[in-house]
Amino acid sequence: MPPSPSTGHLRGGLVGVLVGALAVAAHGVAGGGFPDSAELTPVLLVAALAGCAASTFAGGRASVLGLLMAGQLASHVALSGLLGHEHPTAATSPLPTGGMLVAHAVASLGGAAIISVAERLYALASGAVRAVLARPSAPRVAGPARWSNPGVPHYLCPPNGAIGPRAPPVPA
Template sequence: MSVRRPAPTAALRGGAVGATTATLAVAAHGIGGGGLPDSAALTLLLAACAGVGAAVGGVPVLSRSRWALLVALAAGQSVGHLALTLAPDAHVHHGVPALAMLAAHAAATVVCAALILTAERLYGPITAVLRAALEPPVLGVESARPLRPRPPSRRAPRLAVLAAGLSRRGPPVFA
């Protein structure tokens, strides 16, 4: 039985799903009329979104498919909304139409998916450019040869600071 390895961008996708889900859940919740969360709701939201991000980054099926990304983000928005409404001292939806809140969370899901897919598409070219820019230049065939290790020195290492302050002269000899 072969085990599928995660995509090279699996960690990127998982982290991005967790971070953008939390950020856009708060934004969509506020735009939909829910208001800003207090510290307890924010803590619960961050824990829930970290779990969603870890699941997306760790499960190979979720780290490869566009539809799985959209489903994971929708689940993350649902979990985010639930975390924002379950926290102690959470707000109550006073006269806020459920349709506006649902539309704000759906729009946040689509925006998150577009941002993450764009980042994944640009990941390969950007890392190739960075590798090319940060690698030392190869000047010729001779410089590409592996260097031979230097044989160890038989002399004990001497620090310049200690050598300047130490004298090898002993006390005078009286005969």
């Protein structure tokens, strides 16, 4: 059976899609508004960068979660600058606060859980398909038994003159 495929491309695609889709959904649900096609372009660029980073860096769940959170933050900054919604401290920082922060954090955690489950299911399904479609290997032909010293029998007669190893003792 050939070696199992890497899940890097799958992870990268899922991170890219989830960064874009969940950033727009979380931003809209938290009251920030939904973007039009022109406002969606920077979000798609951020999603593509996050997806490329996820497919090139081999990491576990923590790296996927970190990339999702960074993508959510960068998408929020892009959306808040284009849509013009106001934060309490909009003059000093475009970072999310309150309900917007919670929405983006929940989106990141949910996305990381979805990606983790998808990678496990992909490994399971691809392993089953590879096992079914793989050519059967040639059966092994067992050869003759090899003893460490072929000149000596595998048992030794005791020196007291017994006929075999399970014979009664010879009378003296």
